[in-house]
Amino acid sequence: xxxxxxxxxxxxxxxxGGIGRATVEALLAGGAEVIAxxxxxxxxxxxxLAQDVTDExxxxxxxxVIQERWGRLDCLVNNAGIATVSTIEDxxxxxxxxxxxxxVDSMLLSCKAMLPLLRESGKSRPGGASVINLSSVGGLxxxxxxxxxxTSKGAVRLFSKSAAIEFAVLKYNIRVNSVHPGGIExxxxxxxxxxxxxxxxxxxxATARAAVDAQHPIGRWGKPEEVASGILYLCSxxxxxxxxxxxxxxxxxxxx
Amino acid sequence: MxxxxxxxxxxxxxxRGIGRATVERLLEEGASVMVADLDAAxxxxxxxxxxxxxxxxxxxxxWRAAVEAIRARFGRLDILVANAGIGGTGPIRTxxxxxxxxxxxxxxxxxxLATKHCADLMAESGRDHRGGASIINISSIMGLVALAQxxxxxASKGAVRLLTKSTALEFAGAKLPIRVNSVHPGFVExxxLMETSNADALAFYTAGTPMGRMAQPSEIAAAIAxLASxxxxxxxxxxxxxxxxxxAQ
Numbered sequence: 001x002x003x004x005x006x007x008x009x010x011x012x013x014x015x016x017g018g019i020g021r022a023t024v025e026a027l028l029a030g031g032a033e034v035i036a037x038x039x040x041x042x043x044x045x046x047x048x049l050a051q052d053v054t055d056e057x058x059x060x061x062x063x064x065v066i067q068e069r070w071g072r073l074d075c076l077v078n079n080a081g082i083a084t085v086s087t088i089e090d091x092x093x094x095x096x097x098x099x100x101x102x103x104v105d106s107m108l109l110s111c112k113a114m115l116p117l118l119r120e121s122g123k124s125r126p127g128g129a130s131v132i133n134l135s136s137v138g139g140l141x142x143x144x145x146x147x148x149x150x151t152s153k154g155a156v157r158l159f160s161k162s163a164a165i166e167f168a169v170l171k172y173n174i175r176v177n178s179v180h181p182g183g184i185e186x187x188x189x190x191x192x193x194x195x196x197x198x199x200x201x202x203x204x205x206a207t208a209r210a211a212v213d214a215q216h217p218i219g220r221w222g223k224p225e226e227v228a229s230g231i232l233y234l235c236s237x238x239x240x241x242x243x244x245x246x247x248x249x250x251x252x253x254x255x256x
Numbered sequence: 257m258x259x260x261x262x263x264x265x266x267x268x269x270x271x272r273g274i275g276r277a278t279v280e281r282l283l284e285e286g287a288s289v290m291v292a293d294l295d296a297a298x299x300x301x302x303x304x305x306x307x308x309x310x311x312x313x314x315x316x317x318x319w320r321a322a323v324e325a326i327r328a329r330f331g332r333l334d335i336l337v338a339n340a341g342i343g344g345t346g347p348i349r350t351x352x353x354x355x356x357x358x359x360x361x362x363x364x365x366x367x368x369l370a371t372k373h374c375a376d377l378m379a380e381s382g383r384d385h386r387g388g389a390s391i392i393n394i395s396s397i398m399g400l401v402a403l404a405q406x407x408x409x410x411a412s413k414g415a416v417r418l419l420t421k422s423t424a425l426e427f428a429g430a431k432l433p434i435r436v437n438s439v440h441p442g443f444v445e446x447x448x449l450m451e452t453s454n455a456d457a458l459a460f461y462t463a464g465t466p467m468g469r470m471a472q473p474s475e476i477a478a479a480i481a482x483l484a485s486x487x488x489x490x491x492x493x494x495x496x497x498x499x500x501x502x503x504a505q
Binding site for chain 2 (some may be wrong): 004161164165168169171181182217218219222223226227229230232233237238239240241242243244245246247248249250251252254255256
């Protein structure tokens with residue numbers, strides 16, 4: 001990679017996790033300045049802050065911080081997310097709401113709070129400002145024991161398309177796209193494998209892992225860097241005619 | 257960006273429109289390019305890292321000769337952009353079978369033959385890269401959604417979408433280091449489209465695109481270059497839709 005992002009101001013949420021951190025590192029390597037947030041302040045960004053993405057007041061404060069230091073936001077990567085693994089019959093409403101809060105409410109709060117800063121970028125940035133929302137292959141097809149997660153990621157997919165069209169119609173020069181990773185070597189995927197074992201879906205981690213492996217025709221899980229490079233493409237001017245699209249980075253998971 | 261140094265690409269339909277812009281972009285990123293086209297190359301100023309082969313993509317014998325020419329000139333093939341395509345429209349009740357076949361021959365047979373004849377050489381070359389070799393088949397948003405009286409074109413581009421996925425699964429299953437993806441441009445300001453569209457048609461393309469404009473060929477070429485590079489190393493069997501929001505509606 002490298003290059004092409006000089007002077008870009010980007011915000012990455014969930015930057016303490018695998019894909020988030022790799023995205024921050026890729027943006028920095030390309031020359032961007034990056035605001036990195038997570039529940040616990042990460043350490044990988046130009047500016048690192050603690051943020052609960054479900055907290056509207058926190059979003060307003062973050063917008064003020066970015067406004068005062070940079071006056072605009074070129075790229076917004078809504079990456080923070082959680083994955084609930086549960087049967088539907090055992091999925092209590094509080095857990096469901098938590099899943100929707102982190103994965104879906106955050107999309108609205110983020111776009112609302114950052115819109116003035118993104119519009120400012122859109123006035124001059126070639127290719128426009130860029131919003132990248134992390135969905136999943138679970139936003140394209142269903143999965144057992146992940147109804148809440150897949151519901152939330154399906155919502156991210158269509159929120160992104162609606163926002164893309166709305167911002168285009170309003171001539172904001174802000175592109176919006178979703179990214180759909182397959183299985184990626186992250187702590188979240190480790191937790192999902194553990195949960196399969198805990199639920200008794202698989203007798204042990206190796207069996208659970210083999211079942212997920214088999215869903216990836218390419219024969220392996222992806223690395224966080226391989227998602228980050230896709231996100232970087234969507235951040236860059238190279239994707240200037242892309243809005244409302246899905247970037248599926250899944251080793252062939254959804255091709256069959 | 258220089259992501260493709262040392263790599264060799266074949267671009268069919270490489271003299272005009274999206275193909276031409278792709279050749280230029282791949283050259284910028286450090287690749288050498290075999291330009292294939294039905295038209296004669298002429299003095300087009302593509303530069304020293306290119307070669308030209310005349311190719312009718314629907315003719316299997318010409319494919320064998322083209323791949324031999326690539327092997328002889330460059331010794332490898334890392335990137336295949338199956339871009340050559342023609343239109344195919346009209347009321348379904350009046351389309352002559354030979355016109356139907358003409359569209360399918362170029363747009364679908366051409367992609368099939370490209371993969372069939374390039375795969376062996378690409379399997380060798382792909383082992384040198386983290387992300388393997390890359391086949392990029394140019395479909396269209398017309399491979400995802402339809403327009404009235406675009407039957408042959410819709411059918412050909414829809415077929416390219418699933419031929420791409422099937423090939424991706426086959427090569428992944430066989431552990432061949434070749435990724436296969438399709439690109440789905442919206443309406444692009446290519447010479448072909450601009451010459452064959454009246455003012456009403458152009459207004460329809462623009463108004464129907466949420467971004468409110470048509471694409472430049474270079475914007476499609478940039479997407480193709482992304483898929484060609486190791487930046488897309490975990491992408492196979494995917495559709496890259498570059499349409500200004502047309503299909504998001």
